[in-house]
Amino acid sequence: MCNSCGCNITPGNEHLVRGEGGQARSENGRAAVTVLQGLLSENDHQAAHNREHLDGHGVLALNLMSSPGAGKTSLLEATIDALGKDLRMAVIEGDLETENDAERIRAKGVTAIQIATGSACHLDAHLVHDALHRLDLHGIDVLFIENVGNLVCPASFDLGQHRNVILLSVPEGDDKPAKYPVMFRSADLVLCSKVDLLPLMPEFQLERAERYLRDLASAAPFEPVSARPGGDLEPWLHWLRDELHAQRSRLELGRTIRPNIRKDAARPPAKRDDHGHHHHGHG
Numbered sequence: 001m002c003n004s005c006g007c008n009i010t011p012g013n014e015h016l017v018r019g020e021g022g023q024a025r026s027e028n029g030r031a032a033v034t035v036l037q038g039l040l041s042e043n044d045h046q047a048a049h050n051r052e053h054l055d056g057h058g059v060l061a062l063n064l065m066s067s068p069g070a071g072k073t074s075l076l077e078a079t080i081d082a083l084g085k086d087l088r089m090a091v092i093e094g095d096l097e098t099e100n101d102a103e104r105i106r107a108k109g110v111t112a113i114q115i116a117t118g119s120a121c122h123l124d125a126h127l128v129h130d131a132l133h134r135l136d137l138h139g140i141d142v143l144f145i146e147n148v149g150n151l152v153c154p155a156s157f158d159l160g161q162h163r164n165v166i167l168l169s170v171p172e173g174d175d176k177p178a179k180y181p182v183m184f185r186s187a188d189l190v191l192c193s194k195v196d197l198l199p200l201m202p203e204f205q206l207e208r209a210e211r212y213l214r215d216l217a218s219a220a221p222f223e224p225v226s227a228r229p230g231g232d233l234e235p236w237l238h239w240l241r242d243e244l245h246a247q248r249s250r251l252e253l254g255r256t257i258r259p260n261i262r263k264d265a266a267r268p269p270a271k272r273d274d275h276g277h278h279h280h281g282h283g
Helices: 032-058 072-083 100-106 125-132 180-186 195-202 207-213 234-252
Strands: 060-065 089-095 111-116 141-145 164-170 189-193 222-224 268-274 278-280
Touching: 032 060, 032 125, 060 072, 060 234, 072 089, 072 100, 072 141, 072 189, 072 234, 089 100, 089 125, 100 111, 189 195, 189 207, 189 234, 207 222, 222 234
Parallel strands: 060 141, 060 164, 089 111, 089 141, 164 189, 189 222
Antiparallel strands: 268 278
């Protein structure tokens, strides 16, 4: 994970480990561990600020994660086509390079802020914070954050979102939840995308994919969808409408909610109370 590949450092947080940054000096021997813990702590602090900022404007923020090419941008394009008249949407796009995905969203008439992460294989809360200041949140109902295509590192970073949506596409194979448990344990919704390809790929079994997800003790809904013209997106659109309603109800009560961020595979799942607060088990 990030603790070994070094991708904790992104263009958004590198100021913390350079020069006089708050994480630039660490005690000998445990320097790397201390810096990583410090970066995650700084990230969580920024994420909480982001979420408060989004809540203050009545915005529901969703973090979309998947392998590269699983269909996140296509899903967003189809969502804009289906709900663009009813909902005000904006997108933050994360990629190592290029503005290709952001340009696809803009072509649909929706604001898209592109974040180029360089060598960092995930977004972090500092990068999202910078992007939020380039958006007029007063005119937005839903903010989609399309994370960098990667089934490992993005699961460990709270961005300030309210929910995690993970795509598993048919061409990837149905065993991805078993192979990438940290990512799929963080899911609030799993969309099985490109189900229009099932007739061409009989080796992919929807039931088996969902069983692998349930083996992780995940209760996240598992919904097959297709973003192709004429494909079925209704389970996704129904979930999205429900989440918007739930977000508005929470805000009326002065509450918020955050997704289950998995900082390491061994930590027991966090339990949330009705106020959106987290309680971690010990063992």
